[in-house]
Amino acid sequence: MKVEKKKVTKPIRLYAKAVFTGYKRGQRAQHEKTALLKVDGAKNKDDGRYYIGKRCAYVYKCKKKTPCSYGGKSKLRVIWGKVTRIHGNSGVVRAKFARSLPPRAMGRRVRVMMYPSRI
Amino acid sequence: GVSLKLLSCGVWIMVEEKSKEAAKPGTVRDGKPKKKKGVEVKVKKTPKPKTIKPGTVRYGKRKKVGEKQKIFIEKPIGGEKNGGTRMVRVKKLPAYYATQLNPKRRTKHTKNRFRPLRSSITPGTVCILVAGPHRGKRVVFLKQLARGLCLITGPFKINACPLRRVNQIYLIATATKIDISGCDIPKHINDEYFRRVKVKRAKKEEGDIFEQKKEKYVPSEQRKKDQAVVDKLIVSAIKKREDKKMLFGYLGSVFTLRNKMYPHRLSF
Numbered sequence: 001m002k003v004e005k006k007k008v009t010k011p012i013r014l015y016a017k018a019v020f021t022g023y024k025r026g027q028r029a030q031h032e033k034t035a036l037l038k039v040d041g042a043k044n045k046d047d048g049r050y051y052i053g054k055r056c057a058y059v060y061k062c063k064k065k066t067p068c069s070y071g072g073k074s075k076l077r078v079i080w081g082k083v084t085r086i087h088g089n090s091g092v093v094r095a096k097f098a099r100s101l102p103p104r105a106m107g108r109r110v111r112v113m114m115y116p117s118r119i
Numbered sequence: 120g121v122s123l124k125l126l127s128c129g130v131w132i133m134v135e136e137k138s139k140e141a142a143k144p145g146t147v148r149d150g151k152p153k154k155k156k157g158v159e160v161k162v163k164k165t166p167k168p169k170t171i172k173p174g175t176v177r178y179g180k181r182k183k184v185g186e187k188q189k190i191f192i193e194k195p196i197g198g199e200k201n202g203g204t205r206m207v208r209v210k211k212l213p214a215y216y217a218t219q220l221n222p223k224r225r226t227k228h229t230k231n232r233f234r235p236l237r238s239s240i241t242p243g244t245v246c247i248l249v250a251g252p253h254r255g256k257r258v259v260f261l262k263q264l265a266r267g268l269c270l271i272t273g274p275f276k277i278n279a280c281p282l283r284r285v286n287q288i289y290l291i292a293t294a295t296k297i298d299i300s301g302c303d304i305p306k307h308i309n310d311e312y313f314r315r316v317k318v319k320r321a322k323k324e325e326g327d328i329f330e331q332k333k334e335k336y337v338p339s340e341q342r343k344k345d346q347a348v349v350d351k352l353i354v355s356a357i358k359k360r361e362d363k364k365m366l367f368g369y370l371g372s373v374f375t376l377r378n379k380m381y382p383h384r385l386s387f
Contacts, residue, residue, distance in 0.1 A: 012255045012375035016382050041381035050383035114249045114382050116288035119239060 015111040016040060016051065020058065020101055024087075024094060032100040037083070037110055042091030049086060055113040056081045056095050058105055083112060128173035233267040239292035243299040243356070246271065246290040247374045247387065253280045255373040259297060259353055260290065266310045274350035277370045281338065282346055284313045293387040295369070297360070302352035308345060 017040040024034035037056065042048050058079045065073035081097030095110075120136045191206040240246065244260045248271075256278050261270040269287050273280030318334075338346075357363050357370075376382065 010375070012373055014249055014254055014374070014376060016376070039383075041379075042383055047381075047383045114291065117249055117291050118237075119291055119387060 015057075015113045016054075018056065018093075018110045018112045020105045020108055020110050021092070022106055023101075033096060034084070035081070035095050035097060035101045035110075036087055037093050037095050037112065039091060039093055039112055042093070044091055045086055045089055048091045048093050051083045051093050051112055052085060053116055053118070054083045055115060056083055056097075057111045057113065058097065058101055059109075059111060060105070126170065126173070128171075130171060132170060233265070234287070236263050236269070237287055237292065240269065240287060240290060241296065243297040245293045245295040245297065245370065247293065248280070248285065248289060249291055250289045251285070253278075253283070255375055256280050257293070257370050257372065257374060259299070259370070260292075261299070261304055261349070263287075264310050268310070270304075270308065272346070272349055272353060273370070274353050275346050276350055276354070277367060278373075282308065282342070282349060284310070291387050295366070297353070297356050297366075299353060299356050302349075302356055304349060304352070305345060308349075 018037040019040075021036045021038050023030040023032045024036060025031060039048065039051055042051070058081070060077055060079075061075050062077050063075070065075055066077065068074045068076075079097050079099055079101060081095045081101075083093050083095045085094050086092070087094045093112075101110075121133050122136055123131050124134045125131055189209055192209050193204045194207045195203060196205050240260055242260060242262050245257055246260050246269075248254050248256050248258055253273075256273065258271045258273055258278070258280050261272060264270055264284060267286075268284040269290060270282065271280070271285050271290075272282045275281050357366050360366060
């Protein structure tokens with residue numbers, strides 16, 4: 001929202017915080033197409049089930065300014081993805097991104113949006 | 120008499136033999152009774168069987184005999200030492216030969232994009248917009264339009280969210296429901312109303328074609344009028360409630376997630 005207002009709008013967060021823990025893998029081989037996300041506060045399968053289908057985004061900064069969707073240029077870049085299914089019993093979730101997440105994203109923040117909403 | 124004759128192409132044809140006896144005037148071949156004596160009656164001749172020329176197409180498009188279809192045409196070309204002309208095909212060969220003639224086309228299922236509404240979203244439900252320029256705002260759901268999108272309003276006076284079309288996947292329905300059964304939303308507010316008007320560019324434009332002419336959106340007078348009408352109805356419905364003060368404040372505020380607020384544990 002780039003509208004300049006006299007009021008300073010507090011930033012609002014409409015996404016759940018998640019961490020990219022790694023790729024889908026067996027013990028010795030990993031499959032980079034699917035990422036594993038640990039969503040904050042999700043402790044079991046039912047918690048994880050809420051997030052299935054939700055859009056997720058890995059946001060990162062770069063040196064060069066590139067065009068944004070709303071016009072103008074910004075140093076922020078996004079890789080969009082989707083939560084596909086739950087992984088295991090503890091609320092971890094699998095996600096597939098438009099392009100596989102870069103390995104340096106491991107341990108870093110991924111945003112899980114609240115849409116497409118099912119409530 | 121009729122006789123059979125074999126042609127060179129191997130086709131048998133029937134040939135009427137001319138009788139040696141000349142037809143007497145008055146006698147009719149077809150068996151019709153003669154009208155008058157002595158008067159020459161026009162004899163209806165049975166049609167002569169046409170001998171079929173080998174190679175002719177019967178009952179089909181017949182090309183005039185002698186006219187040959189030109190396949191190649193000589194065309195002049197430029198450049199030196201090129202020979203000056205080239206033989207060019209009149210009809211180009213097809214660039215694509217389908218492996219399967221008349222392949223079965225997969226049906227597109229996008230025609231009917233109407234998606235039934237979630238049971239939690241009913242007219243008058245206060246919803247939270249989760250995406251778009253008005254994200255976080257609490258808005259009132261009015262009705263589902265013909266194409267399946269949801270019509271919502273801020274109301275504009277309360278939170279600057281106008282009459283808008285929104286997909287239900289971007290709405291979180293809360294338990295708060297306003298009774299708008301008495302509110303008659305104008306019927307002309309439908310999908311056509313919200314259709315984007317494409318500005319037709321003149322073919323010959325001044326300046327660069329790629330010049331981005333981003334005109335800032337200005338709501339039309341019609342929109343402003345309708346907004347005032349609808350908002351009045353909604354606001355009056357809210358005023359009837361006991362918790363109206365709370366509700367005005369609620370609709371004016373913005374939803375945000377905070378620490379230890381987890382969407383999967385929230386009940387709206």
